[in-house]
Amino acid sequence: MAEVVVETRNLTKIYRDFWGRRKVHALKSLDLEINQGEIFGLLGPNGSGKTTTIKLLLGLLFPSEGEALIFGKNASDVRRNERIGYLPEESYLYKFLNAEETLDFYGKLFHIPAAVRRQRANDLLEIVGLTYAKKRQLKEYSKGMVRRVGLAQALINDPDVVILDEPTSGLDPIGTRDMKDMILDLKKQGKTVLMCSHLLADVQDVCDRIGILFQGELKEIGRVDSLLTVKDTTEIQTSTLPDAAIEEIRGVVQKYGGEVKSVGNTRTTLEDLFLRIVEESKQHPGRRAHGGESNGN
Amino acid sequence: MVIEENVPSIFQWFPKAALDWAILVLVFFLLLGFLGMLFSGLRLGPANAFKLVLKTAGQTLRDVFSVSFKTVWALASLTFKEAIRRKIVIVFIIFVLIVLFAGMFLDPTSPHPAQLYVDFIFGSTAYLTIILMILLTAFSLPADFKNKTIHTVVTKPVLISEIILGRVLGFVLLGTMLLVPMGLVSYGFVIRSQAHTHTVPDGLTQDKTNPALERGVTSNEREHRHEIVFDKENQVVHLTPTHDHTHEISVREGKDGERHFTLSQPIDMYKARVVQYGEIGYLDQKGIVSSKGVNVGDEWEYRSFIAGNTDAAFIWQFENITPASLVDDALQFEFTQEVFRTHKGVISRQIIGAFYIRNPETGLMLEVEIFQSKEGGTSVFRVPRTINISADKMNLKSSQRNPNGTSGSRASAVSVQIARQGGELQSYPPEDKLNIGGANRAEFDLFKDFVAPQSSMFDEKGREIVRQNVIEVWVKCLERGQYFGAAKPDMYLRRADASFAWNFFKGYVGIWFQMVMISMYGVIFSTFLSTPVTVLATFFVTLGGYFHKFVAAMGTQNIEGGGPFEAAIRLFRQDNMTIDLDMNAGENILAKMFDTVFHTFIRFLGNLVPAFDSFDTSAYVAQGFNISFNTVLINLCTVLGYAIPLYVLGYICLKMREIEQ
Ligand SMILES: Nc1ncnc2c1ncn2[C@@H]1O[C@H](COP(=O)(O)OP(=O)(O)OP(=O)(O)O)[C@@H](O)[C@H]1O
Ligand SMILES: [Mg+2]
Numbered sequence: 001m002a003e004v005v006v007e008t009r010n011l012t013k014i015y016r017d018f019w020g021r022r023k024v025h026a027l028k029s030l031d032l033e034i035n036q037g038e039i040f041g042l043l044g045p046n047g048s049g050k051t052t053t054i055k056l057l058l059g060l061l062f063p064s065e066g067e068a069l070i071f072g073k074n075a076s077d078v079r080r081n082e083r084i085g086y087l088p089e090e091s092y093l094y095k096f097l098n099a100e101e102t103l104d105f106y107g108k109l110f111h112i113p114a115a116v117r118r119q120r121a122n123d124l125l126e127i128v129g130l131t132y133a134k135k136r137q138l139k140e141y142s143k144g145m146v147r148r149v150g151l152a153q154a155l156i157n158d159p160d161v162v163i164l165d166e167p168t169s170g171l172d173p174i175g176t177r178d179m180k181d182m183i184l185d186l187k188k189q190g191k192t193v194l195m196c197s198h199l200l201a202d203v204q205d206v207c208d209r210i211g212i213l214f215q216g217e218l219k220e221i222g223r224v225d226s227l228l229t230v231k232d233t234t235e236i237q238t239s240t241l242p243d244a245a246i247e248e249i250r251g252v253v254q255k256y257g258g259e260v261k262s263v264g265n266t267r268t269t270l271e272d273l274f275l276r277i278v279e280e281s282k283q284h285p286g287r288r289a290h291g292g293e294s295n296g297n
Numbered sequence: 298m299v300i301e302e303n304v305p306s307i308f309q310w311f312p313k314a315a316l317d318w319a320i321l322v323l324v325f326f327l328l329l330g331f332l333g334m335l336f337s338g339l340r341l342g343p344a345n346a347f348k349l350v351l352k353t354a355g356q357t358l359r360d361v362f363s364v365s366f367k368t369v370w371a372l373a374s375l376t377f378k379e380a381i382r383r384k385i386v387i388v389f390i391i392f393v394l395i396v397l398f399a400g401m402f403l404d405p406t407s408p409h410p411a412q413l414y415v416d417f418i419f420g421s422t423a424y425l426t427i428i429l430m431i432l433l434t435a436f437s438l439p440a441d442f443k444n445k446t447i448h449t450v451v452t453k454p455v456l457i458s459e460i461i462l463g464r465v466l467g468f469v470l471l472g473t474m475l476l477v478p479m480g481l482v483s484y485g486f487v488i489r490s491q492a493h494t495h496t497v498p499d500g501l502t503q504d505k506t507n508p509a510l511e512r513g514v515t516s517n518e519r520e521h522r523h524e525i526v527f528d529k530e531n532q533v534v535h536l537t538p539t540h541d542h543t544h545e546i547s548v549r550e551g552k553d554g555e556r557h558f559t560l561s562q563p564i565d566m567y568k569a570r571v572v573q574y575g576e577i578g579y580l581d582q583k584g585i586v587s588s589k590g591v592n593v594g595d596e597w598e599y600r601s602f603i604a605g606n607t608d609a610a611f612i613w614q615f616e617n618i619t620p621a622s623l624v625d626d627a628l629q630f631e632f633t634q635e636v637f638r639t640h641k642g643v644i645s646r647q648i649i650g651a652f653y654i655r656n657p658e659t660g661l662m663l664e665v666e667i668f669q670s671k672e673g674g675t676s677v678f679r680v681p682r683t684i685n686i687s688a689d690k691m692n693l694k695s696s697q698r699n700p701n702g703t704s705g706s707r708a709s710a711v712s713v714q715i716a717r718q719g720g721e722l723q724s725y726p727p728e729d730k731l732n733i734g735g736a737n738r739a740e741f742d743l744f745k746d747f748v749a750p751q752s753s754m755f756d757e758k759g760r761e762i763v764r765q766n767v768i769e770v771w772v773k774c775l776e777r778g779q780y781f782g783a784a785k786p787d788m789y790l791r792r793a794d795a796s797f798a799w800n801f802f803k804g805y806v807g808i809w810f811q812m813v814m815i816s817m818y819g820v821i822f823s824t825f826l827s828t829p830v831t832v833l834a835t836f837f838v839t840l841g842g843y844f845h846k847f848v849a850a851m852g853t854q855n856i857e858g859g860g861p862f863e864a865a866i867r868l869f870r871q872d873n874m875t876i877d878l879d880m881n882a883g884e885n886i887l888a889k890m891f892d893t894v895f896h897t898f899i900r901f902l903g904n905l906v907p908a909f910d911s912f913d914t915s916a917y918v919a920q921g922f923n924i925s926f927n928t929v930l931i932n933l934c935t936v937l938g939y940a941i942p943l944y945v946l947g948y949i950c951l952k953m954r955e956i957e958q
Contacts, residue, residue: 058452060956076356081454092445094375096382108371109453137382153449 002035010066041203042196044213050196085159091150095139124152164195372463419915434819435831461947468816497558542566569800569923571792575613577785584608600782605774616764635782653771658749684741795923803924807914821947842909
């Protein structure tokens, strides 16, 4: 059993207004465990509490109840941040710095020696494809470019845990592809990744495990492959066949008492699942999944 | 007069100040902890609240001390860079423009041009820096919250305390970077603005009364002329100083016998006078020591008066008189007096007074000079180190001459001592011990004969203080029906001048202190307030800071008529404020108690705003007084005294704040 790196226990957040009156119950007793080396995806519709969860983990918000731990430590212990990389929802970077200075500044906060800092900044700029624009101030950057600097910034300290809030938002298809490759790369290096997104294809491509949040409650949690296995259907994927071949296969299926449900190109099945859960949750409020187990269902 | 007290040495000042500071800071944070407990107690219950407050206190102590300078520096450079990238340099350009145009608006006819220019330059530097700092600090942290850039910082291994320090340090660096060029430009401006020389267009003419002298007058430059007096050998005898300066003048005779005069650039215009004040006492008309002189009518008069041609006198005692106090081998006293006339006096001259020095222990007294008063002006008295009575035309006085009056009266404080010793004036050493031997001696040594190695005096509270190397200075008015008026700082010992450039720099250090304080307050307020509210809050603190003395005075109980409660009672009962409150004891105690609470509270509040008025030392520079190094050190300590608790407070505020909201 791998080591648990990120953990929430009974994590609850109620946003209050200035007078202390309750406004939003954004997160309801979330229990979650993410293991070393895992890529965990947090899914949910807008306003379901994904960003709230991440901010609680990072200490940007104070929990109303419960605990949010990374490496077993809560946010008041800033030393743990040395091993954490964070890419915020939008790129909250200093617009008056250029890309190089930005990376240098964040590098300094980790006390990385100057030579190493420069080297790593150059490497990262190369990886995110911004070497050509590294001397320009961020205020002149496009959204996607800033996003890339944001990612480079999150990796400046070679973190063990990377927390990405909607990593692909604002990126072009190539950027999205690159981002996904990078996340998989991180996994290869043995890093733990927590990301949230509503781009389901992204999550499906890279995540080992996912959790689905709806209105602040964890509705589903488990391994992507098993969650997506539909138990009463068998799927055979082949290269495109002529109609005659399909007719023949139909015959074979009927011979074994089966029924061909559909024939066509494969759909994003995660989307199905996602929509189903949201629909179900609306009809049966209260049902919830419990985190912590590494194999769902 | 800008300074009215000798600045205590840092060593005298520090222990008491440090103790006061420690108590105040302790009370403040205890109060804060108590409030914290009260509020969290409502939610968590008393036991948990107590634990929480303890935990917070522990964490605060840890985080406040374990800052990493590298991190602070990185954050400071960021703050600095931000301001630079936002074209803060424009402020400097504005400053230079102000200075360039200033000449047009400053009054050219001012009799004290140097003072006017220095005042102006310090004023504009300070206001510009202060406004800039208020705005910059108010925008910086709130913008960090608004743009959420702070999210990427606090998720790094950065302590909240480092964020606070980084901000403050960044602004202090920035302010310093602005003040240095401003200072250089100002100094150049101030010096250059007064550059001028004169010619002597009409030459010299024979003096009407003295055949050995020739007189002339210079050309009119900058609304003034100087009178010049030469002897027959073309040696300058006199050049009348005016507008706070003189010139060096030399004359060269051409082939045709015509004389060409050359005047130097103004000298003595920018001074940094080093002065030492004494303690003042008074003798009344009968020569008896009293705590005040005569009041000539104005109820709130600053100066006390002594009557002419009586035994009344002003007495100042100066301590630490050593050869280091000498300027050109003489003690130099400067005396500013007010004159109150009951009749016109002799039209052709001013009121006559006398200046004496006296050894407070032996009673030996010397009439140094009979002088004509300079109303509103300053008389200068020189006492040479070696005094030859006949050559220097001075008169020896035996102060034993009136054993029930003058002789026993050393200074106001001394009377306390005398009273304590049974009300009888002590007799002084018999005449032979004085070693003046029936005035056989003509030569006296200032230090041996007139400076007492040790003399005890009493301060205002009646505490005995033994002082070293004390000399006494007396002034009397010699005309019947006329009065001299003076206050303690009107007589001072002038020591060797310090460098004006250095004094100018110290004046800028004063602005620097104010700048540091404002950036502290700005950053602290901006941790929990929005930009406009921060601007307002910092502005009011700054304003309060300039009235610090006033607030602090409300916190002392020395105001006549008592505090607000006592005063209210007096108002209601129409009692005079100088008489004791006529009430039964209980009422009286109650009123006084309320006032004590009020005073303590005000004193506490008064200490929450910085003593801006004492940081602002520009008046010293403008009026030509040296800012003592002790003043600078004391101000530095004061700045630190505010900075430390403010820093902790800022840490707590930011730590308590949810970054997201
Ligand atoms: N600062 C805040 N004050 C009050 N309510 C907030 C605040 N931030 C978020 N919320 C509320 O909390 C809930 C969860 O918000 P959160 O940002 O976590 O959603 P999300 O899952 O990240 O959504 P998205 O996909 O749009 O990013 C929402 O109902 C939102 O309105
Ligand atoms: Mg979000």
